[in-house]
Amino acid sequence: xxxxxxxxxxxxxxNKPREEVMxxxxxxxxxxxxxxxxxxxxxLDRNKARxxxxxxxxxxxxxxxxxxxxxxxxxxxxxxxxxxVRYKVDGRAAxxxxxxxxxxxxxxxxxxxxxxxxxxxxxxxxxxxxGRFINIDSLVKKISEDTINGFINCxxx
Amino acid sequence: xxxxxxxxxxxxNGLFTALDLSLRGFKVLLLERGSVGSGTSGRMHGLxxxxxxxxxxxxxxxxxxxxxxxIMARIAPHAIEDTGGYFVAIDKDDLDFQExxxxxxxxANIDFRIVDVGEALRExxxxxxxxxxVVEVPDKVVFARDLLFSVAISAYRxxxxxxxxxxxxxxxxxxxxxxSIKVKDGYTNDVRRVESDVVxxxxxxxxxxxxxxxxxxxxxxxxxxxxxxxxxxxxKRVINRMRKPSDGDILxxxxxxxxxxTTAAIIEDPDSVSISDEDVEFLTSExxxxxxxxxxxxxxxxxxxxxxxxxxPGVDTREATRDFMVIxxxxxxxxxxxxxxxxxxxxxxxxxxxxxxxxxLGSAKPSITRDYKLFGANLYEDLGELDGSLRSLALSFRGxxxxxxxxxxxxxxxxxxxxxxxxxxxxxx
Numbered sequence: 001x002x003x004x005x006x007x008x009x010x011x012x013x014x015n016k017p018r019e020e021v022m023x024x025x026x027x028x029x030x031x032x033x034x035x036x037x038x039x040x041x042x043x044l045d046r047n048k049a050r051x052x053x054x055x056x057x058x059x060x061x062x063x064x065x066x067x068x069x070x071x072x073x074x075x076x077x078x079x080x081x082x083x084x085v086r087y088k089v090d091g092r093a094a095x096x097x098x099x100x101x102x103x104x105x106x107x108x109x110x111x112x113x114x115x116x117x118x119x120x121x122x123x124x125x126x127x128x129x130x131g132r133f134i135n136i137d138s139l140v141k142k143i144s145e146d147t148i149n150g151f152i153n154c155x156x157x
Numbered sequence: 158x159x160x161x162x163x164x165x166x167x168x169x170n171g172l173f174t175a176l177d178l179s180l181r182g183f184k185v186l187l188l189e190r191g192s193v194g195s196g197t198s199g200r201m202h203g204l205x206x207x208x209x210x211x212x213x214x215x216x217x218x219x220x221x222x223x224x225x226x227x228i229m230a231r232i233a234p235h236a237i238e239d240t241g242g243y244f245v246a247i248d249k250d251d252l253d254f255q256e257x258x259x260x261x262x263x264x265a266n267i268d269f270r271i272v273d274v275g276e277a278l279r280e281x282x283x284x285x286x287x288x289x290x291v292v293e294v295p296d297k298v299v300f301a302r303d304l305l306f307s308v309a310i311s312a313y314r315x316x317x318x319x320x321x322x323x324x325x326x327x328x329x330x331x332x333x334x335x336x337s338i339k340v341k342d343g344y345t346n347d348v349r350r351v352e353s354d355v356v357x358x359x360x361x362x363x364x365x366x367x368x369x370x371x372x373x374x375x376x377x378x379x380x381x382x383x384x385x386x387x388x389x390x391x392x393k394r395v396i397n398r399m400r401k402p403s404d405g406d407i408l409x410x411x412x413x414x415x416x417x418x419t420t421a422a423i424i425e426d427p428d429s430v431s432i433s434d435e436d437v438e439f440l441t442s443e444x445x446x447x448x449x450x451x452x453x454x455x456x457x458x459x460x461x462x463x464x465x466x467x468x469x470p471g472v473d474t475r476e477a478t479r480d481f482m483v484i485x486x487x488x489x490x491x492x493x494x495x496x497x498x499x500x501x502x503x504x505x506x507x508x509x510x511x512x513x514x515x516x517x518l519g520s521a522k523p524s525i526t527r528d529y530k531l532f533g534a535n536l537y538e539d540l541g542e543l544d545g546s547l548r549s550l551a552l553s554f555r556g557x558x559x560x561x562x563x564x565x566x567x568x569x570x571x572x573x574x575x576x577x578x579x580x581x582x583x584x585x586x
Binding site for chain 2: 092
């Protein structure tokens, strides 16, 4: 079984200028604080942080300990251009590798900003096997949306 | 040799089933692939759940746990330490969970007490001094092998045969029924045949494999939970994190050690588990939030237990979220499988399985295991007819410096005797 690639994308607008949005999303120490379900984190350098999340897989999972699992990951800003930031997230969940590439593009809308995002998740073989028991696709989608909503909340403050 | 019931699996579920059915008067043989308790049951974390852990997410399992917690303390006092347990709130999220948690405790009828933080720190000086709230519940500690061997010996004394190193390798079907069970004798490598009216599949993570040997299509995914054992006992009580059940949230005082559990990882083969340094570091890191000293004492060892996620055709996914399920198969029509269950609810699983089997065999005799004091509760009085050398060796622990630690040694001695005599009576020498 090859690793499975899942892709999600979306777009939203915030009432903040582009520079302010870019300042936040290129500053890992601030950006990490916006991600929901982060248990703790350590900023390794300007572009890299180690983060521990607790991920809710849902109560339909028959084993209690597997319903909420802890995931250790490294988040890295791999590129930051004028209006685009790319993050790479590598970690392990439930004993299986997981890798996410997140691209965020910020467009100036005259005082406010339009944010387009695109996430590609690669799940390890073992985690994919869990797809027989839970809906992995909707789970990853929910985690992506929760993360983006976390950014929106931060930017709206 | 023919039996009313063959039970496959010598873990807590299979053993209590063998005992329950023997007490109802059935002729029972239990087949264990390795040694009694060598699978998941002998690698549990030591917690006899009060049910508190599940009051929010699995209220039904919570009620079952507290009832079984009380029963187990009554029927196996020698295998239980009534430590009590604390649920501790360390951060704001934990504190936010407290109200829902307490409502759940009330609904499940679990005794609890909100403990003043100062009192909790006096009682448990190794607790994190930053702890924000503490709730006391009737968690207990169960000594796994003491209990498992006690159930096995009790079942044997009630007439069951307990055969170790006997792996089920196939079934011969006649129509829609299992006519005989093919068993590989681990001592001689011979394949033997056993006839039985009913087969109980209580093989835990291997239940899917056993069912597949009988032609039942199952989808199994094993998951592994790691436990880490630390050099010292750091608390009197079980310490739980006050949050929805997750990984890394239980610290159990087990004898002179502390056991931190557990992780949750998907694996491919229940016979192949590996524990990484990351598992140990993770559990130490999570545990030290409740008891900081954990990060400073030596890790003695780590071990892992395997539990399966299983899908069986015809079983509702929502039903699969329950603690355990008893499944009577359409074909073979004389096989019953149990999936899931906790060590704490092993007796109840045995009762439910036996109810199903008794119905299949046309018996209305009810279960009596809830009031049956297990062998070992009065160990030295109950030693019975052992040959002279075994009896004198077992009795030598009584009144000695090692009387308490010797209990499991004596039970192991007896377990060996039970297995040997079972083989002899099966004619498999």
